[in-house]
Amino acid sequence: MQTGLKGKHFLCEQDWTNEELETLMDVASALKMDNLLDTHKYDELLKNKSLFMLFFEESTRTRNAFECGITQLGGHGNYLTPKATQIDHGETPQDTIEVLSRMGHGIGVRNTLVGGHAYMQKLAKYSKIPIYNMQCDLWHPTQSIADLFTIKEKFHNELKGRKFVISWTSAGNYMRPLSMAQSLITLMPRFGMDVTLAVPNKDFELMPEAMETARKNAEFYGSKFEVCNDMDAACEGADVVYAKGWGPIMAVGDDEKTGVEMINANPGWCVDSRRMSLAKNTAIYMHCMPADRGIEVTDEVADSAQSVIYDEAENRMHTIKALMALTMGNVASRR
Numbered sequence: 070m071q072t073g074l075k076g077k078h079f080l081c082e083q084d085w086t087n088e089e090l091e092t093l094m095d096v097a098s099a100l101k102m103d104n105l106l107d108t109h110k111y112d113e114l115l116k117n118k119s120l121f122m123l124f125f126e127e128s129t130r131t132r133n134a135f136e137c138g139i140t141q142l143g144g145h146g147n148y149l150t151p152k153a154t155q156i157d158h159g160e161t162p163q164d165t166i167e168v169l170s171r172m173g174h175g176i177g178v179r180n181t182l183v184g185g186h187a188y189m190q191k192l193a194k195y196s197k198i199p200i201y202n203m204q205c206d207l208w209h210p211t212q213s214i215a216d217l218f219t220i221k222e223k224f225h226n227e228l229k230g231r232k233f234v235i236s237w238t239s240a241g242n243y244m245r246p247l248s249m250a251q252s253l254i255t256l257m258p259r260f261g262m263d264v265t266l267a268v269p270n271k272d273f274e275l276m277p278e279a280m281e282t283a284r285k286n287a288e289f290y291g292s293k294f295e296v297c298n299d300m301d302a303a304c305e306g307a308d309v310v311y312a313k314g315w316g317p318i319m320a321v322g323d324d325e326k327t328g329v330e331m332i333n334a335n336p337g338w339c340v341d342s343r344r345m346s347l348a349k350n351t352a353i354y355m356h357c358m359p360a361d362r363g364i365e366v367t368d369e370v371a372d373s374a375q376s377v378i379y380d381e382a383e384n385r386m387h388t389i390k391a392l393m394a395l396t397m398g399n400v401a402s403r404r
């Protein structure tokens with residue numbers, strides 16, 4: 070059976086049905102197993118295909134997951150910056166994508182600046198090849214799907230009623246985007262998890278659109294979504310403790326100076342052993358990395374047996390390979 074996913078963009082988790090995301094994770098499992106067994110069954114799946122990777126900001130895991138992934142499937146990754154693509158010169162999204170669509174087979178874009186998602190939507194309007202959101206101002210879908218895949222692995226596919234905590238942390242040197250937290254609160258309730266968003270106060274809440282989607286998804290899938298202003302209470306009984314910093318962007322917009330002051334007014338939001346001991350003893354600790362050790366998480370937790378941060382990072386590659394195989398190639402599904 071054809072999946073119908075060929076050519077489909079991946080700009081936001083909500084654009085894909087649960088069934089489509091399950092198909093992606095099925096394919097990711099097969100590709101991961103192929104790597105583990107060194108069987109090389111899929112070395113030519115995307116033979117001679119080119120993936121463009123347009124980065125407005127630097128990246129470690131995302132870039133390498135895409136680049137190693139396309140190489141392993143027989144294709145080629147082409148790294149681009151706004152300067153290299155003459156976007157700095159004022160080239161329009163239409164001109165950029167019309168040209169790239171005639172040469173390559175997929176394009177990933179990272180642009181976490183305000184308007185990053187709108188830029189991707191403009192590209193998508195003219196694109197004849199799939200566009201992958203490599204993190205924008207609103208969403209980070211290739212990270213959240215790797216996280217979901219990791220949770221399914223760790224809990225043997227039993228997610229119903231698991232308590233998933235996404236907590237803000239006091240990482241205060243600059244205002245990080247909201248996209249990671251927004252992706253997590255909207256995606257996890259769709260797969261049965263009860264999501265708790267922990268923030269010091271209303272100023273650190275996420276965009277109303279994301280909060281509303283999280284609530285609606287929880288209602289539709291029979292799970293829960295709640296907001297809590299106490300990190301200890303949030304960690305109590307958790308199955309998953311995921312914690313990272315972001316700026317109070319809803320309260321201050323792009324006023325970085327005020328935002329940083331507000332972050333620094335809330336010290337001590339850090340995952341340490343005491344907080345992990347409030348969670349279930351089978352709980353896992355997650356972070357998309359780069360983690361600010363000593364501020365977001367102690368070394369003791371990040372390096373503990375409960376920490377799955379390196380599995381998450383590895384799973385970026387397997388899930389991204391599946392995404393590319395399904396949308397750039399001719400993979401069929403058994404579902």
Ligand SMILES: NC(=O)NCCC[C@H](N)C(=O)O
Nearest residue numbers: 130131245246249357358359
């Ligand atoms: N694994 C990732 O793709 N991590 C990106 C997160 C970095 C970004 N500065 C953020 O804090 O959201």
